[in-house]
Amino acid sequence: MPPTPKTKVKPPKAEAATNATNATNATKFAKAEPRGGKGDAGSVKEQRARSDEPKPASPAKAERNQNQNASAPVSRAGTIALVGRPNVGKSTLLNALIGERIAITSHHAQTTRDRIAGILTRDGTQFVFLDTPGFHKANHKLGERMNEVARAAAQGSDVAIFMTEPSTRQTPDGLAVNATVREDDRSILAAIPSGTPVVLVINKVDKISPKHLLFPFLEAYAKERDFAAVVPVSALKGVGFDAILAEVGKLLPQGDALYEEEELSDKPVRFFVGEFVREQVLRLTRQEVPHGVAVTVESFDESAKLVRIAVTVHVAKDSHKGIIIGDGGKMLGTVGRAARLRAEELLGRKVHLETFVRTTPGWFDDAARLVDMGYANDDAPAQRKRAGKPRMTPGKQGSKKPKKGPG
């Protein structure tokens, strides 16, 4: 065992300065290592198990643990793809259902770029929710790959949650809800195989008042397919979760757990750290800057008590580099601090996060660079069949094998 260094996490000011220096030297930086390429950061569960620091006691976590303690032996388990347009709230719902903020969210469309499993085991049922990128009209290779990832999840899951939100307009008489089905929603629904049970989830109902305004909208959508259930929810306000779990639980196949009961995701921790940095960029920058950003994790060293992580923020244009770094490194400092706090929350350990910025023109339309950055389309083969039903196994990036499954 290496000795535990006494290094403290840098105070915010020092961290900002470090980031700024690194950013300035960023062009000298060697070729970026693919996400998940070197080292093995392990799955979220592994990371948490190794941690000897107390875990943050958020209410969501307390509830999650309580549910797990109360859970009976697993007799039903399966995958549930969360599919829908960008920005309807798929990732917000995934986080809320599993009680941990693992999937990044933002008000920008096309926030999610990968398929991310969120695992919830309770009352004898294991739900493996698969967050997916929003289906959209792709303008570049990254967009095409995102759509492929979403399509593969929709086609390979035991159950699909098709998520949409009411589109509204203001009239002289107040708020009105459009009672027509959007064409893009229609084509997303068509991507779900006819044999897959689908639960229609209408999100963001907190925005609709009075509630009866929803009925014509619900009616119009309910006619589109023979849905197993229709559930209005508010992922943000915590409305409708029990109904989703009850309806989806009934549809999952009988069988053993696919993952250890306390497992949280199939993605390794380093994946989430990169995502947390990207999330802050999405939240703190505007216009085309956030869409041109990718984050790669260069190193992840957890051998000491303080976990040392270095990431590169790739931007599409030199002018964006200045925006991300900000005056005197202020923006990068803010991004790094917030991402570090999120990483510490997930790991339950102190983290030192170094952030570099690098211009990589056109990365999002370059197949080879996409693979380098970890955007290989490795999710489709990760679906497999058990007893004739499609099943999911974890992705490549240092993830654990599922507990049970076909050979």
Ligand SMILES: Nc1nc2c(ncn2[C@@H]2O[C@H](COP(=O)(O)OP(=O)(O)OP(=O)(O)O)[C@@H](O)[C@H]2O)c(=O)[nH]1
């Ligand atoms: N008012 C309201 N806003 C919500 C609700 N759920 C999500 N949002 C907001 O909607 C925006 C998009 O949420 P995400 O969860 O990132 O949406 P997404 O479907 O995962 O989007 P993509 O990853 O781009 O496909 C965020 O600003 C959320 O805070 C809800 O129930 N009510």
Ligand SMILES: [Mg+2]
């Ligand atoms: Mg999302």
